[in-house]
Amino acid sequence: MLWNAARVRGFAVEATDGRVGVVDDFLFDDVSWRVRWVVVEAGPWPSKRKVLLQPAVLGRIDRPDREISVALTKRKVMESPDAATERSVSRQMETEVCDHYGWTPYWRDAVFEDGYGYVGGATAPSILLASDGRREARADRERDEDDPHLRGMTAVTGYHVHAADGAIGHVEDFLIGDSDWRVHFLLVDTGTWLPGRKVLISPSIAQEIDWSARTVRLAADRQTVKDGPPYDAATTLDANSERRIHDHYGDGDVGAAAPAYPSGDAGNFG
Numbered sequence: 001m002l003w004n005a006a007r008v009r010g011f012a013v014e015a016t017d018g019r020v021g022v023v024d025d026f027l028f029d030d031v032s033w034r035v036r037w038v039v040v041e042a043g044p045w046p047s048k049r050k051v052l053l054q055p056a057v058l059g060r061i062d063r064p065d066r067e068i069s070v071a072l073t074k075r076k077v078m079e080s081p082d083a084a085t086e087r088s089v090s091r092q093m094e095t096e097v098c099d100h101y102g103w104t105p106y107w108r109d110a111v112f113e114d115g116y117g118y119v120g121g122a123t124a125p126s127i128l129l130a131s132d133g134r135r136e137a138r139a140d141r142e143r144d145e146d147d148p149h150l151r152g153m154t155a156v157t158g159y160h161v162h163a164a165d166g167a168i169g170h171v172e173d174f175l176i177g178d179s180d181w182r183v184h185f186l187l188v189d190t191g192t193w194l195p196g197r198k199v200l201i202s203p204s205i206a207q208e209i210d211w212s213a214r215t216v217r218l219a220a221d222r223q224t225v226k227d228g229p230p231y232d233a234a235t236t237l238d239a240n241s242e243r244r245i246h247d248h249y250g251d252g253d254v255g256a257a258a259p260a261y262p263s264g265d266a267g268n269f270g
Contacts, residue, residue: 002184002237003061005153005174012067013040013053015074023068024050025152026176027089028183033203035181036106036150037089037097042077050083052097055181076101089150151211160215161188161201163222168193171216175200184242186216187231193222200231204251220249 011023021042026035037052059069070077081096083089091107098105159171169190174183185200207219218225228248229241 001061001178002175002242003178004187005176006157008061008068009154010066011061012065013042013077014067014069015072015077016070017073019067020070020072020074020077021048021051025154026174027052027150027152028174030149030151030206030209033183035176035183037083037094039083039152040077051077051080052083052089052094053077054101054103057101061178072101151209156209156216158214159209161186161218162215163218163220163225165221168199168218168222168225172198185245194226198231198233199225199228200245201225202246202249202251204246205249224249 005026009023009025012019013021013023021040023038024041025039027037027039028035035055038055038058040051040053041048042051043049053070053072057071059071061068080100081093083093083097095105097103153174157171157173161168161170169188171186172189173187175185175187176182177184183203185202186206188199188201190197190199201218205218205220206216208217209215210217229245
């Protein structure tokens with residue numbers, strides 16, 4: 001099922017022994033387009049602080065009750081290291097969190113291609129599999145430094161989106177899957193370029209996120225975006241619709257690998 005990230009923020013996080021906080025943000029990796037961490041505002045006021053949880057420990061998102069369960073105790077979450085998410089997340093911070101919970105860091109787990117249990121292989125989306133050389137270069141660059149590819153969705157919301165031949169609008173939201181915790185689409189408000197219209201952009205054509213310029217650059221021209229399947233928030237997005245969008249942007253393997261939506265839940269955006 002796909003969810004608007006903005007709508008999940010504020011959902012309660014229920015530990016095994018009671019409520020521990022609320023969802024504050026999602027930290028995603030712009031190389032693999034996986035949600036690496038869920039930022040939780042934990043604890044009672046005025047001692048609230050932000051902590052990080054891996055998506056793998058979360059249960060299903062409960063829309064009616066606006067909550068997400070987590071297979072941890074309140075004490076375990078509250079004793080985890082603080083997350084200084086107002087700046088880019090450091091590898092040291094991620095390591096401290098993993099050490100606290102006894103988790104294997106996703107960047108060290110050679111068994112899994114892109115972390116916490118998602119196995120690469122013939123059915124894995126091709127855009128998610130970085131080359132060995134790219135991964136090694138990135139590891140060298142990021143060791144003991146802030147991770148330039150890991151940022152909050154809240155921070156990227158509002159970034160200007162530029163096609164190869166001009167601006168098309170700004171990032172309004174992200175559509176994420178609750179079965180694979182992957183960014184399936186960027187929701188873009190086209191502003192004055194196509195007044196009153198919003199489009200879904202596949203991460204496969206998001207060529208670069210420029211943090212300093214607050215822009216997302218696409219490897220596609222404006223006409224390609226304009227000719228894409230129409231987006232209507234009032235209708236549901238089923239697996240076939242998602243596949244058509246991915247096919248339009250030339251990454252059909254991603255659409256084919258996407259999990260089928262259960263009957264009745266077909267792409268409801270939350």
